[in-house]
Amino acid sequence: MTACIGLMGFGRFGEALASLALDAGMEVRAYDSGVAVPAELAVPTPEALSAACDALILAVPIAAIPGICTGGAAVIAAACDLRLATRQLKYGFPIARTLANCLSAANIARVALLTGVGRALDLLLTTRLIGADEALAIGLVNELVDTPEALLQRAWALGAQISTQAPLTMLAGKEVVRRMRANFAAIDDSDLLALCYGSADFREGLRAFLAKRPPKFTAQ
Numbered sequence: 425m426t427a428c429i430g431l432m433g434f435g436r437f438g439e440a441l442a443s444l445a446l447d448a449g450m451e452v453r454a455y456d457s458g459v460a461v462p463a464e465l466a467v468p469t470p471e472a473l474s475a476a477c478d479a480l481i482l483a484v485p486i487a488a489i490p491g492i493c494t495g496g497a498a499v500i501a502a503a504c505d506l507r508l509a510t511r512q513l514k515y516g517f518p519i520a521r522t523l524a525n526c527l528s529a530a531n532i533a534r535v536a537l538l539t540g541v542g543r544a545l546d547l548l549l550t551t552r553l554i555g556a557d558e559a560l561a562i563g564l565v566n567e568l569v570d571t572p573e574a575l576l577q578r579a580w581a582l583g584a585q586i587s588t589q590a591p592l593t594m595l596a597g598k599e600v601v602r603r604m605r606a607n608f609a610a611i612d613d614s615d616l617l618a619l620c621y622g623s624a625d626f627r628e629g630l631r632a633f634l635a636k637r638p639p640k641f642t643a644q
Contacts, residue, residue: 484586484594488579489513489565490572494553499527502534505598506582507565509556510575515564516553524629524641526620533609537601538564 487504489497491512498515501507509515517535519525527535527548536544539562547554559565569575586594620626624644632639 484583484598486579486583488575489515490575492553494518495523499531499534502531502538508567508569508575508579508582509559509565510572511556511568511570513556513559513565513568514553515559516547516551518551518553520548521551522629522639523633524620524623524625524639526616528617529609529611529613530605533605537605537608538562 484506485504487501487507489501489507489509491510492514493501493509494514494516495518498517501515517527519527532544532548535547539547543562546552554562554564556565556568560568567578569578625639625641628641629639
């Protein structure tokens with residue numbers, strides 16, 4: 425079994441796996457304009473990247489997070505099997521005060537199984553960001569290091585260790601957790617996704633984000 429190391433966090437809504445080139449600004453403009461994005465500019469969504477992490481049965485995705493990790497990047501980090509971070513970590517989902525979209529049941533389940541349901545709801549309702557010490561204390565991240573350089577060194581070392589271990593043992597453990605999460609998230613959330621993504625508030629959030637101004641929400 426091998427390890428896949430993803431670099432996370434660049435301080436904007438779209439932080440994500442650098443190796444997969446997720447660009448939030450491009451993603452937001454695609455939503456806002458309703459115009460099809462050319463194939464050469466198309467980027468995977470956080471939902472697609474999270475599903476891709478789940479599909480890596482014979483690999484162990486490791487998120488290496490040097491700083492701010494919010495929105496789509498936070499979803500992808502939760503989908504990884506292991507999370508390493510620096511002490512500059514800030515993790516959360518400030519979407520209730522920015523874009524007015526929502527997380528899917530599957531992605532809330534990913535976070536809740538790491539933080540607990542109460543703290544996951546806390547993050548969504550207060551839009552606060554968890555710092556490094558709290559993230560380590562609650563099991564959201566597995567290890568903390570002091571610098572981005574040390575982060576990469578530790579990620580590679582951990583990946584090298586994992587590659588020497590029994591693949592079937594690790595596969596079994598990963599699959600048990602995947603089945604637990606699938607059962608936890610086995611609800612129909614299509615009405616809630618349509619409610620938020622089809623709302624005037626979501627369109628206002630997108631326009632405000634692009635214009636770099638505070639949004640004005642109306643619950644419509």
